[in-house]
Each structure stands twice: as C-alpha cells, then as structure tokens.
Amino acid sequence: MDSLNTVHGVPAILPIWVSRYPGVTKQGERAHSMGMSVMEGHMSEPSTIDDEALSRVVAVINGKGGVLKTSIVANVAGRLADSGMRVLAVDLDVSGNLKLDFGLVDSSDDDNGKGIVDAVWNGTQLPVVRDARPNLDFVFGGRALEVLGQLSRTPTAVDDLPTGSVGGECAARLAEIADDYDMIFLDCPPGNGDLQDMALAATRWVLIPTKTDPASWDGLRGVGPRVKRARRANPSVRYLGVVVTAHNPAATRVQRNTKTRLDEVGETVPLFDAFIRHSETAAHDCRSRGQLAHELADDAQELKGRRLAFLAARRRGNQSNVITLPTALSASAGGLAGDYTRLAEEICQRVTAAEQSTTVTAGAQA
Numbered sequence: 570m571d572s573l574n575t576v577h578g579v580p581a582i583l584p585i586w587v588s589r590y591p592g593v594t595k596q597g598e599r600a601h602s603m604g605m606s607v608m609e610g611h612m613s614e615p616s617t618i619d620d621e622a623l624s625r626v627v628a629v630i631n632g633k634g635g636v637l638k639t640s641i642v643a644n645v646a647g648r649l650a651d652s653g654m655r656v657l658a659v660d661l662d663v664s665g666n667l668k669l670d671f672g673l674v675d676s677s678d679d680d681n682g683k684g685i686v687d688a689v690w691n692g693t694q695l696p697v698v699r700d701a702r703p704n705l706d707f708v709f710g711g712r713a714l715e716v717l718g719q720l721s722r723t724p725t726a727v728d729d730l731p732t733g734s735v736g737g738e739c740a741a742r743l744a745e746i747a748d749d750y751d752m753i754f755l756d757c758p759p760g761n762g763d764l765q766d767m768a769l770a771a772t773r774w775v776l777i778p779t780k781t782d783p784a785s786w787d788g789l790r791g792v793g794p795r796v797k798r799a800r801r802a803n804p805s806v807r808y809l810g811v812v813v814t815a816h817n818p819a820a821t822r823v824q825r826n827t828k829t830r831l832d833e834v835g836e837t838v839p840l841f842d843a844f845i846r847h848s849e850t851a852a853h854d855c856r857s858r859g860q861l862a863h864e865l866a867d868d869a870q871e872l873k874g875r876r877l878a879f880l881a882a883r884r885r886g887n888q889s890n891v892i893t894l895p896t897a898l899s900a901s902a903g904g905l906a907g908d909y910t911r912l913a914e915e916i917c918q919r920v921t922a923a924e925q926s927t928t929v930t931a932g933a934q935a
C-alpha cells in the first residue's frame with residue numbers, strides 16, 4: 570500500500586515542484602510579463618511567431634519507430650497532469666497511436682488529424698479536446714496529417730501562408746493556445762520527415778528516446794541535422810536530452826556505451842538519469858486497456874488485493890467455485906510508472922533550471 574507521500578513506491582514529488590518552483594506553473598507569469606492580467610486572455614493576434622509562448626513545448630522525436638515516443642508523451646503528460654499541472658498532448662503522427670494510450674479509440678472527437686491540417690492550412694484554432702484526463706487536453710492526429718507533408722513540399726502553396734511555412738503556421742497555432750498550459754508535448758512520427766520538421770519549427774525542447782540497438786541510434790543521429798535546419802526559423806530550439814528506453818538496468822556496459830555514443834551526435838545532448846525499463850507485459854496491458862502506467866499500477870494493486878481475498882475465502886470454503894478468479898494485471902506496472910515519474914521530474918527540473926538561468930542572465934544584463 571502506498572503511503573501518502575509515495576506513488577507506487579516512488580516519492581510523490583511532482584506536486585512539490587509546483588510550489589517549490591513558481592516557474593513550473595506559469596499561468597499568470599507570462600501574462601504579467603506582457604503587461605496584462607490573466608483574465609484578459611490573449612492580446613491581439615501575433616503577427617510573428619511568439620517564441621516565448623513556445624518555451625514549454627517539448628517535441629518527442631526519433632526517426633526510428635518503436636522507441637517509446639508515444640508511450641513517453643502519454644505517460645509523462647499524464648503524470649504531470651496528475652500532479653496538478655495543465656498539460657496538452659498533441660499527436661503529430663499519421664499512425665494516430667497516442668489515442669490508444671489515453672483510451673480514446675472510440676471518441677467521436679477523433680478526426681484523424683483533419684483539425685490540425687485545417688489549423689495549419691487555414692488558420693483555424695487547433696481542435697483541442699478537453700479533459701482526456703483531469704488537467705490534460707488532447708489533439709487527435711492520424712492519417713489526414715499526410716497531406717501537410719505534401720503541402721510543405723509545394724513552394725507555390727506555402728508561399729501564400731502568413732508565415733511562409735507549414736512549420737511557422739503550426740508554431741503560430743500552438744502559440745495562440747500555449748498560455749493555457751504549463752507543458753505541451755508533441756508526439757512526432759518516425760517515418761515522415763516533413764512532419765518532424767514541422768514539429769521542430771514549433772518547439773523549444775527536443776527530447777529523444779532511444780533504445781540501445783543500432784537502428785535506434787541511426788534514428789537518433791538523424792535528428793541532429795533536422796534540429797540544425799530548424800534553427801534557421803526557430804533559433805531557440807534546444808536539446809532537453811536523450812532518454813534510454815526498454816532498458817535492462819543490469820546492463821551497465823550498455824549504459825556506459827550510451828554516454829560515449831552520445832558524443833557521436835555532434836552536439837552536447839545531455840542523457841537523462843531516468844530511463845524507461847523494458848516491460849512488455851505492462852506496456853501491452855496499458856495500451857490494450859487505454860490506461861497510463863500509473864493508472865494500471867493502481868488497478869493491478871487493487872486487483873491483487875481482490876485476488877488474495879478471493880483465494881483466502883475459497884480456502885475457508887466461504888466462496889462458490891463458480892465465481893472466477895479476477896485476472897491478474899502486470900506486476901511490473903508500478904516499476905514502469907515509477908520510471909515515468911522520474912523522467913517527468915527530470916524534465917521539469919531541466920526546463921525550470923533553463924528558465925531560471927535565463928532570468929538570472931536577463932537580470933544581470935538589465
């Protein structure tokens with residue numbers, strides 16, 4: 570049984586950051602710096618991309634599929650929302666897998682990404698679906714997004730866009746709603762380079778999940794040149810870090826090699842101390858039930874209690890054999906949930922540290 574101060578055996582520190590670092594919940598802070606009250610909402614339509622508005626956007630990206638990009642977006646967003654932060658998760662993948670992790674497969678709001686296309690192409694608002702979880706909003710992706718890739722490669726078409734690019738429009742639409750959120754996560758597609766470039770134009774932070782196999786490293790190395798190109802239009806884009814996924818903690822040699830191989834990326838890309846353990850059963854249970862790891866862990870714990878009570882009753886002869894034993898859920902869900910909590914914590918710490926050093930620098934220059 571978790572104590573009040575722990576979640577699945579991991580210290581429940583997320584709510585503490587919120588109060589310890591005033592910058593983590595930013596409602597009001599930016600409004601203040603723009604000289605208006607929170608109640609006033611947005612000022613007039615931005616004519617250029619509001620780079621400051623995108624300062625809490627994190628693109629989760631790797632050119633390789635299956636490295637847990639989608640799982641990380643869902644679970645980190647879910648943990649932060651659970652801790653009281655306002656979070657938006659945007660699915661920029663044509664596979665539209667993010668909805669599986671949130672259990673939104675049969676949602677009548679699912680437009681397969683058409684709303685994102687419309688927002689980028691016609692300047693409509695991003696179709697935000699409220700309350701996928703408490704404090705967590707969601708934008709559906711899917712196969713309709715393919716068309717954005719094609720359009721981005723048609724110069725005559727993009728020239729007519731107000732910002733002159735698909736990435737610029739995506740950034741502008743996100744900037745319009747970014748004030749509503751403490752953190753925004755973009756789930757990027759592995760195969761579609763145009764959509765990856767669009768995401769990199771609209772993000773401050775780049776988070777790269779990787780397994781330790783050669784194909785994942787190839788995917789990771791492919792991110793570097795894209796980030797470099799993205800800097801032409803989005804000079805503020807920065808690496809948040811690389812996180813090792815589907816990891817076996819006993820493989821210490823692999824861990825050492827990971828640090829060495831990061832130098833090959835060509836820029837300083839920090840490695841997260843947190844990693845996501847290999848846990849196929851828990852991951853399968855999560856996706857098939859539309860649950861996040863910490864939700865599955867809660868259910869698994871509860872079911873374990875019911876199974877034990879049932880077995881004890883049967884031993885005492887109190888229970889009819891007709892009642893079936895409740896199905897067990899993955900016992901590793903709690904450990905997996907703890908990994909996502911630690912990653913969420915480190916993400917917040919890095920973003921906050923960067924913001925605090927910017928504030929100190931700006932203060933020193935004033």
Ligand SMILES: Nc1ncnc2c1ncn2[C@@H]1O[C@H](COP(=O)(O)OP(=O)(O)O)[C@@H](O)[C@H]1O
Pocket residue numbers: 633634635636637638639640641666759815845846847848849852853856905
């Ligand atoms: N911790 C884990 N251990 C093993 N497999 C996992 C884990 N987390 C997720 N998976 C599985 O790996 C596959 C790819 O995960 P996903 O998050 O969709 O990756 P990506 O978005 O990079 O393609 C999915 O089938 C998922 O169930």
Ligand SMILES: [Mg+2]
Pocket residue numbers: 638639640662666756757
């Ligand atoms: Mg994915």
